[in-house]
Amino acid sequence: MRRFSLKSLISEAFNAHQGWERQWRTPEPKAAYDAVIVGGGGHGLATAYYLAKEHGLTNIAVIEKGWLGGGNTGRNTTIIRSNYLYEESEAIYEHAMKLWAGLSQELNYNVMYSQRGVLMLAHNSHDVQSFKRHVYANRLAGIDNEWLTPDEAKEFCPPLNISPDLRYPIVGAALQRRGGVARHDAVAWGYARGADAMGVDIIQNCEVTGFRRDAGGAIAGVETSKGFIATKRVGVVAAGHTSVVMARAGLRMPLESFPLQALVSEPVKPAFPCVVMSNAVHAYISQSDKGELVIGAGTDQYISYSQQGGLHIPIHTLDAICELFPQFSRMRMLRSWGGIVDVTPDRSPIIGKTPIPGLYVNCGWGTGGFKATPGSGNVFAWTIAKGEPHPINAPFTLDRFRTGRLIDEAAAAAVAH
Amino acid sequence: MLLIPCPYCGDRPEIEFRGGGEAHIARPRDPQAIDDQAWAEFLFYRTNPKGLMAERWNHAHGCQRWFNALRDTVSDRILESYRMGEKPAGGGSL
Numbered sequence: 001m002r003r004f005s006l007k008s009l010i011s012e013a014f015n016a017h018q019g020w021e022r023q024w025r026t027p028e029p030k031a032a033y034d035a036v037i038v039g040g041g042g043h044g045l046a047t048a049y050y051l052a053k054e055h056g057l058t059n060i061a062v063i064e065k066g067w068l069g070g071g072n073t074g075r076n077t078t079i080i081r082s083n084y085l086y087e088e089s090e091a092i093y094e095h096a097m098k099l100w101a102g103l104s105q106e107l108n109y110n111v112m113y114s115q116r117g118v119l120m121l122a123h124n125s126h127d128v129q130s131f132k133r134h135v136y137a138n139r140l141a142g143i144d145n146e147w148l149t150p151d152e153a154k155e156f157c158p159p160l161n162i163s164p165d166l167r168y169p170i171v172g173a174a175l176q177r178r179g180g181v182a183r184h185d186a187v188a189w190g191y192a193r194g195a196d197a198m199g200v201d202i203i204q205n206c207e208v209t210g211f212r213r214d215a216g217g218a219i220a221g222v223e224t225s226k227g228f229i230a231t232k233r234v235g236v237v238a239a240g241h242t243s244v245v246m247a248r249a250g251l252r253m254p255l256e257s258f259p260l261q262a263l264v265s266e267p268v269k270p271a272f273p274c275v276v277m278s279n280a281v282h283a284y285i286s287q288s289d290k291g292e293l294v295i296g297a298g299t300d301q302y303i304s305y306s307q308q309g310g311l312h313i314p315i316h317t318l319d320a321i322c323e324l325f326p327q328f329s330r331m332r333m334l335r336s337w338g339g340i341v342d343v344t345p346d347r348s349p350i351i352g353k354t355p356i357p358g359l360y361v362n363c364g365w366g367t368g369g370f371k372a373t374p375g376s377g378n379v380f381a382w383t384i385a386k387g388e389p390h391p392i393n394a395p396f397t398l399d400r401f402r403t404g405r406l407i408d409e410a411a412a413a414a415v416a417h
Numbered sequence: 418m419l420l421i422p423c424p425y426c427g428d429r430p431e432i433e434f435r436g437g438g439e440a441h442i443a444r445p446r447d448p449q450a451i452d453d454q455a456w457a458e459f460l461f462y463r464t465n466p467k468g469l470m471a472e473r474w475n476h477a478h479g480c481q482r483w484f485n486a487l488r489d490t491v492s493d494r495i496l497e498s499y500r501m502g503e504k505p506a507g508g509g510s511l
């Protein structure tokens with residue numbers, strides 16, 4: 001792999017940029033691998049990267065039905081934060097947060113991680129109590145989160161309308177200064193490039209159609225649209241399609257898949273300094289480095305794989321944004337889209353073993369998986385390599401729905417779901 | 418937005434309704450007789466199909482009654498709706 005550096009950039013500038021190589025290969029699948037990752041999104045590629053880098057497992061493949069980062073990685077609103085309520089969640093999102101901080105250097109690929117701060121608005125006394133509880137819980141866990149008055153929130157985010165005449169006035173806000181955004185595509189591409197350089201085969205346009213089991217019931221390989229691939233370890237990281245893939249292994253999952261919509265405006269000059277989210281009125285907004293306002297809307301109330309969603313959902317969000325930020329009321333929206341999110345009953349992910357030996361799953365990230373990408377891949381790689389969970393993902397078992405040890409983070413997202 | 422055929426009121430816009438998720442999930446008749454896994458499957462495990470799905474809807478801002486509908490989760494097209502306790506006309510085994 002040719003490294004990106006000032007020297008390589010200058011030399012290519014004098015070479016009309018003709019010398020850049022492909023960032024990853026397009027191999028045909030081998031007959032057998034030590035492990036196969038199903039799903040070439042951010043989480044799957046990160047898993048392959050850490051399997052190769054930290055566990056020396058380089059005879060592995062990532063199998064992707066479409067193209068790299070063409071699912072939720074390419075469809076999300078790129079927000080990163082770790083201010084969750086429960087210790088289990090704080091541990092995994094903070095693990096990711098620490099990896100985000102050094103990710104561009106680690107991958108030698110600019111993921112454009114920008115710690116511009118995430119502001120969560122409170123509009124009523126219930127919000128105040130809930131967010132202060134989060135602030136104190138986070139501080140106990142060593143995670144930064146602070147409480148701001150409306151004036152302090154306005155100072156941090158000048159476009160914010162803190163008028164008491166708002167239908168739902170702002171009565172305070174929780175701010176995580178280390179929170180921010182990253183370039184979603186670059187995360188997938190950076191991990192793909194890094195994994196490929198260590199020998200990982202990334203196989204696109206290849207769908208897993210079935211699972212083959214040995215006499216003892218353990219995984220013996222996967223059937224794909226490009227033929228059978230033998231392997232004893234399979235990690236399924238298929239986001240919204242986890243239920244579909246796992247059904248091919250004969251497993252039902254505690255998941256429901258919903259379209260989650262997002263939209264972007266026309267690009268404008270820098271006008272918005274941070275990330276703002278509001279659970280109560282459902283606004284979710286930041287400005288990309290390209291200048292677009294990136295806006296997260298809600299999920300539809302019914303299961304769907306349409307990657308589209310109803311128009312009334314983003315309109316509801318735009319109503320709130322025009323009220324909170326009147327300066328954006330005449331912005332034109334360029335495009336909207338939906339990603340399919342797999343939601344668990346307690347709104348926390350499932351990372352670990354399944355009842356089938358050799359079959360591992362990482363799913364259920366719901367509306368907030370992007371922020372966890374490096375941490376999720378890191379602990380899932382450990383789980384697959386060692387056959388046992390990393391201490392951080394040990395609580396996120398499939399079995400918790402039987403034992404009742406739920407990790408109820410339904411209040412942690414700004415998305416009503 | 419879906420146009421949902423309430424079996425009592427006719428076609429109405431989706432915002433009048435509340436979705437109830439997968440239909441035809443029967444509560445175990447004797448909860449004491451089943452193990453934790455079976456109870457977890459009743460509470461939490463769902464079919465989540467990519468394709469034909471039977472689901473519950475409540476006409477919250479209309480007649481307020483619950484009913485079932487058959488919908489394709491890929492196209493979001495609703496094939497039919499039917500009252501609680503009834504079987505779908507073309508639903509086969511559903």
